[in-house]
Amino acid sequence: MRPLPGEQTEVDELLVAPSRERRRLQCYLALILGDIVSVAAGFGVVGYLFASRAGFADALVHVQLILPIYLTLAFYNGSYSMAALREGWVGIFRSMIAMIIAMAVVVFVQFLIQPATDVSRSIFNGGAFGAMLAITWTRLQLRSFVTWRCGANAMNELVIDDGGPQLHMQGAIRVSAAAMGLRADLNDPHALDRLGLVLRNIDRVIVSCPASRRVDWAMMLKGANVDGEVLDDEVARLGAQGARVSGKHGLLLVSAGPLGLRDRAIKRLFDVTFAGLAVIALSPLLLAVALAVKLQDGGPVFFMQKRMGRGNRFFNMYKFRSMTQALCDNDGNQSASKDDQRITTVGKFIRRTSIDELPQLFNVLLGDMSLVGPRPHATGSLAGDKLFWEVDLRYWQRHCLKPGLSGLAQVRGYRGATDHESDLLNRLQSDLEYLEGWTIMRDLQIIFLTLRVLVHDRAF
Structure with a gap:
């Protein structure tokens, strides 16, 4: 989410390093x-x-x-x-x-x-x-x-001190978690967003914390789109794989950005090219739908909702408004159902045909989203009676890539309301599978398969 003018001061205060x-x-x-x-x-x-x-x-x-x-x-x-x-x-x-x-x-x-x-x-x-x-x-x-x-280090390394052993690394930036207001709280999306602000422009982060908080910090870092390590002196004695030693301290490797610079460049070029051409080709349809939504009840054309994206950062996702203005659910606490009374007549058609998702092409051009990736969810979304991350903490790992207009879960038919915990787990498993090995050919395949499921019995 791009900061509003009133938020710029906080954003600047949380940035600990310029991008290299x-x-x-x-x-x-x-x-x-x-x-x-x-x-x-x-x-x-x-x-x-x-x-x-x-x-x-x-x-x-x-x-x-x-x-x-x-x-x-x-x-x-x-x-x-x-x-x-x-x-x-x-x-x-x-x-x-x-x-x-x-x-x-x-x-x-x-x-x-x-x-x-x-x-x-x-x-x-x-x-x-x-x-x-x-x-x-x-x-x-x-x-x-x-x-x-x-500089001599060629990368931005950040050490977050959260009450663990003192770690001194030459050329690294050191901050206090308490002073920066950073908490390893997996149940607070705002804590994740704050961590994402601090880690912006950071290439590698190392957290020094007590053993009781290492798991929480590891889970926080897995979706942060950064090489993340948790300090654990046992590594030096055990000689563990996937770890390194700095001075007298052992560092466990707990996360890594899934795409290198070359792959990110290829994916971004593909996104901008495809989305730009799609906006031009679909402009008559976009204008017609915007006019139909406006004439339906005179309300705004677009529905904007805060979603969580790459690096656990919030952004505003755009959709054509498909519900009555008074009943729009900005927090996503209630998933839409097949006979949802909140949905307008125009809304039923554009949701069934997935046309309501087309404004997210602008999110792709802005860099908040990608054409293919895990679908972004509202922070209040429920699976059964639990928040998504309460069902499975691996949920936060989805955020190490930009969210997408479509993804592996969607082409497999996992979409619509999440009435049961299994509805989320099926999507989560597909998203984690997508993260394991990205290729441009897989993205092309998912886009092709998406065209076959645009009209879907669970698209409501």
Whole structure:
């Protein structure tokens, strides 16, 4: 949810660090451009030294062959990664590995196709060696640029002190949970929202708390869309997997953002492109429905309700209003039923055909939602006589991704009223399954399947 003008002061007070993501992107781009120039320069200089202009021309041919292969390998082996920004020699070592493999691939391909023209082995081998020297030199020179843009740590690390052992980490930000008003309360959505504000722009968070609160903090962090750890000194003695040691303290890895930067970029590009085209194509329908809702009773066209999104942050979700204005349930305490008297005549049609959900395309363009993801629920929603998170605390894990217009649960038919706890558990299991391994192809498949269930007997 974007803060209102009156809320901006509180939001600013809770932000503990500026975002470094854009700065890291600039550094990644600098490393990529540096490698490209280094490869071209390494081959070009060696080729010119060996055979003047003719050798330089041959060297450029080698660059055209090896550069795309090298960049592909470098992307996948972590030559442009957080580790490469934090430790310069890590990036250099990985880039050397990528260059050696790229050389082997080019030699193998040339052996298979047996080109008619002779290939200068001296220029190729010397050029590759020159390129590796140039990459090493360039990356070492870029260390000052990386430090200037991202700092020595290249990431925002936050230590939340909630009464546990004192933890001192070089370059980390340290805050007091009590001073910041942070509580490990899984039954209070506002506590989750406050934690989400504090963790905005944070790359890794470590919580130091008594053993009695570790489980609650772990559950809080699982839906926070951030690498989260809970301090537990037993890790150092047990040598547990999925943990790390910092100084004298052991840190348990309890959560991780499900998507890396590349996957988030692909998903966001897909969302913006698809949603933008959908808004343009459906604009006549959107205008017609807006007019019909307005003429029904003269009330507002849109129904806006607070929902919980990625990182346990609130946002305002938009729908076409399908209930009478006086009986709209802003808190979602009562799920709609098939013969719900609150629903208007126009509302029955747009709910049955899922047209009432179309304004959420604007939520996608605003960045609050995605096309595919766990459906966002109102905080007052009940499964039977229990709030959703009271049925299963794993419910909060759904929020590590942006909520979606549709999801795996919806295409499986789990939608409509949650009269029984099992209605929620079926949806939750599908949502957690979706979180396990995201791919763009799965999103496309879910969108295709959604088109088949837009008109549904439980869409009311």
